[in-house]
Amino acid sequence: MSDSGEIDESRLSRRTVLRAVSGTVALSVAGSGRVSASGSGSGSGSRGDLRSLFDGRCPDATLQPSMGYCADSSTAGCTDDHPETVELQRAVRTSLETQYPDVGALVDAGFRPYFDVFGGGEGWSHWLSPAHIGDEGVVDPERPEAVLVDNDSWRSIGVMFIATRDGERVEPPTIYDADGAVGGDDHGDASGHGKGHEEPPANDPSRCAPWHYHAGLPGRFAWWFYQQVYAREAGGDVTADTDVAFPCRTPCMMHVWIVDHPEGVYAHDGPPPEYRQRPPAEDPGFETDATPGEDELGWDVLPDEVVPDRKPKSFAAFPFDR
Incomplete structure (x- = not known):
């Protein structure tokens, strides 16, 4: 989910794929060897299984961070001083x-x-x-799907709305158009995915719908980890024998920042460090030896009940840090 905001339309070269399937990249799954083409986890750990993560099933998949605009997205009409943007940011700030x-x-x-x-x-x-x-709900400031946190101050700095309904991806709503606010509950059953356009496919200077998806491995892996671990824990099916399908793309997502951002309220990338500076949280809110503002937020400072049995690095094996 931290994919770069720059659109990356590059495709994986044959050499990159061969490096991946020969062990440069390996995604292991609880209860099986590797993620299979269907995501069910064959347990064989074969080269064919891993190659399927980057084959024709996912034509715009990349190892590098990459994102694209969702099918009905429009950023041309999005401005920080538009009354609907001002109101949405105010509601998000109040909620946080x-x-x-x-x-x-x-x-x-x-x-x-x-x-x-x-x-x-x-x-x-x-x-x-x-x-x-x-x-x-989809765009509900009081019930954001994700909250974005500064790891230095341990304070919330924005939200990420995710276009899902009952856990299933849906077509994201328009935030506002020429007639004013459209709202967050008018959504259908489609995935809402475009084709990785460098410009939003439905760009309209009178409409704001700044939704993006991730097609790069980092973002796809993050969504897969959420479904494989957290969603299953919430649903009580942590002992399921089959694995969650590794997605070609994430659902459509949209950020709303409550701190100043040089790229605007809806910017995809996180704010630079100097824009994230806030007084540290006065109290961690749980037992820990770490101190907000002095110790960086990470797995090692969190209470046991928040840390999953298997953290992301136990599923992903890379020979180097990127």
């Missing part, structure tokens, strides 16, 4: 400041952490709510 101000509050509210395993981290982390991802 009153309900989810810091990591302690997120732990209490049932959010689960994800720290990027491939990119080495960018100083901020995603905290996902299985309950909110599994409900019927």
Whole structure:
């Protein structure tokens, strides 16, 4: 989920694929050898299984971070001073400041952490709510699917709305158009995925729908990990024999930042460190030897009940950190 904001339309070369299937990249799955073409996990760990992560089933998949715009996305009409943007950011800020101000509050509210395993981290982390991802809302500031946290101050700095309904991906809604706010509950049953366009495929200067998806391995892996571990824990099926299918793309997603951002309220990339500086959380909110503002937020400072039995690095084996 930390994929770079730049659109990467490159395809995997034959050499890259061969390096992947020969062991340079390996994704192991609990209860099986590797992720299979269907994602069911054959247990064989064969080269064919891993090659399937990058074959014709996922034509725009890359090993590198990459993203694309969802099918009905439009950024041309999105401005920070538009009344609907101002109101949405205000509602998000109110929600974060009153309900989810810091990591302690997120732990209490049932959010689960994800720290990027491939990119080495960018100083901020995603905290996902299985309950909110599994409900019927999409753009609900009081029930964001994910909260974005600064790992230095341990404070919330934005949200990530994910276009899912009852846990299943759906077509994302328009935020506003020429007639004003459209809202977050008008969504259908489609995936909403475009074809990796460098410009939003439905760009319209009178409409704002800044939704993107991830096709790069880091983002796809992050969503797969959420489904494989956190969603199963929430659903009580942690002993399931089959594995979650490794996705070609993530669902459509949209950020709303409450801190200043040089690229705007809806920017895909995280804010630079100087824009994230905030007073550290006064109290971690749980028992830990770490101190916000002095110790970086990570798996090692969190309470046991928040840390999954298998962390992301136990599923992903890379010979180097990127």
